[in-house]
Amino acid sequence: MSRIRVTNLTKRFGSSTIVDDLELTIEEGEFVVLLGPSGCGKTTTLRCLAGLETPEGGTISFADKVVHDAERRVSVPTHKRNIGMIFQSYALWPHMTVRDNIAYPLKVRRQKDALRTGAVEKAAGMVDCEQLLDRYPSQLSGGQQQRVAVARGLVSEPDLVLFDEPLSNLDARLRDQVRTQIHQLHQRLGFSAVFVTHDQSEAFALGDRLAIMKSGRLEQVDTPQQVFDEPSSDYVAQFIGMANRLDLTRHQDGWKASNGDVVHLGDRTPERGSTDTVVARLRRDDLRLHRPDDRVAPGTTVLHGTLVTTEFGGRHHDVLVDVDGQKLTLQADTREHGGWLPKAEGGHPVVVSFRSSDVRVFDAEGRAVRGASVVTPIRATGSATS
Template identity: 80%
Template sequence: MSGITISNLTKRFGSNTIVDDLELTIDEGEFVVLLGPSGCGKTTTLRCLAGLETPEGGTISFGDRTVFDAKTHTDVATHRRNIGMIFQSYALWPHMTVRDNIGYPLKVRRKKEALRSGAVDKAAAMVDTGHLLDRYPSQLSGGQQQRVAVARGLVAEPDLVLFDEPLSNLDARLRDQVRTQIHQLHQRLGFSAVFVTHDQSEAFALGDRLAIMKDGRLEQCDTPQRVFDEPGSDYVAAFIGMGNRLVLTRHHEGWQTANGDVLDLGSRSPERGGADEIIARLRPADLHLHRAVEDAPHGSTVLHATLVTTEFGGRHYDVLVDVAGERLTLQADTREHGAWLPTAEEGAPVVVSFNPTDVRTYAADPARSAERESVAV
């Protein structure tokens, strides 16, 4: 097998198009993370890959083997696609022991030799569950159940492993542990994987490439570093942590906020002749709080704001400020701001600065601009 190719994949439920002409390739051994908000079609895409849904259009190939083709009515059954599946709900059989659960895919595929030669023990050992083989799922913790599900997903040495938010039912500490284990197993075993999540830190940690999905289509597909550095759209920027959004209008050589600050966006300033309204996106970590303009570093871009709330977070305060009705979040160092910030009142004037290289700009949503114009008229 050499890689998986998905072309023009379309899946509808009734009149709703859930997966919309999707194009994606997964190289052999590659770990692709499918990232997107609830309802955008992530699970449906995995189910199409697994052969659990019949798409209305498109093709899916595993290497040079076509497993689905809407035109020729090719639709290879799930158990003949050689895939492993690991879900959010561990989906272990309650009436089977851990040994029988892990061995189940081998039984279904009639891999008797593997069953006899200790494949189940090997898979269990990979995720530290070798001592649990005689227990039933109800006698395991959530973290142990999910590790058993990982062993079951990998036992038959699948070409492609599908993960559907496998960590989201685990508490923070276990989530980190199981995530690291999945990462190590992928490096050791080299299977191809599609891993669905809506958690950006999971996506950055695990993905060779991130595929960001919106309404059944891919909005951007690139390495974690590229997606982090250059989110391809306002939607992607918002989704991968650039939660701060400011609408700016053109003002001579600069860009103006709704309360009249003219900002220097440096090399991120769109060319002249383009739109007169843009969206600026910034990460909370790239915004800095000051009491006055003079305190902002030389060369930084400054904004006048008012304080909304301050919450103590240990090393830093989580701060919410207002810029003419738009809310920005940032973190302020406790040692630097502890003397004044906790007692500052709501509505107090503050200054926010950022380095112009950290801003990303996008064309404003045309529907929104039209709405503003009609209000102005």
């Protein structure tokens, strides 16, 4: 199986455009994660790949086979696209045993040789479900049902495996277990996959590439490391965990927060004359908490604020700090701050520090600023390719 190509894909529901002129290429054996909030178009894109929705525009090709072409009115039905699909709701037939549920795609495709040579048992073994083959779905836990759904999605050795938020209904422990199992299966089998999620931790753990969506378009398509290190827009930065926002204004003596503290941007400093206002983004683990009289490492930015609230989290405290109306969240080490922090009341003066290398800077239009250059997000052109 070679690459899967999506070109100018457009899907509307009534007057609303849900997928807007989207382009994406999935290489053979690649695991691509569609990441974004509810309503961004990621599940609709997945359903278009599966043939469960009919796009009004664009083409979808699996290798050299066109499975959808809106202009030529080509639309290959789902059961002829050779895909496997794993749903959020498991979607197991309640009246069938695990064995029959896993075998269902083979029977639909009339793959009698696969049934005869033990494909069902092999698929069940890949997800540690051999001992469950004669049970019914009602006799299984949520984690077991999802593993059976994964086995069913893989049993026919499809060209493309589609995952529609398959971990959302599991508790935290099972979610981690099944996620690891999916990752191991992909490493071992090398199938092509598209995985839909709103959870950044799932996306970073599973994806060879992340395709981050906003309002039906792709905002950034990159490796997890690149997305983590260099988000292309303020939207991406916020979505992947850089929740701390500082609005900065240029002054003669540097870039300042609204309380007058100078913020050091390092090599992210916009060139003079390019803009007078920017947004700085930081993750909560980029920030360090101090009391007003504590010594702070030289060369770091220091912001003066007040404590809003603190919550015990074991080895850390989750802390909310107010800096002239802008709220910053961080984790404070219990060993370092456990003596005074639990006793501190709201309004207690505190200091927050961070390194300039941890800051990501965005202009008024939300574009990433990297020194003299400005990164244009994919959405500005309306498409993305690998």
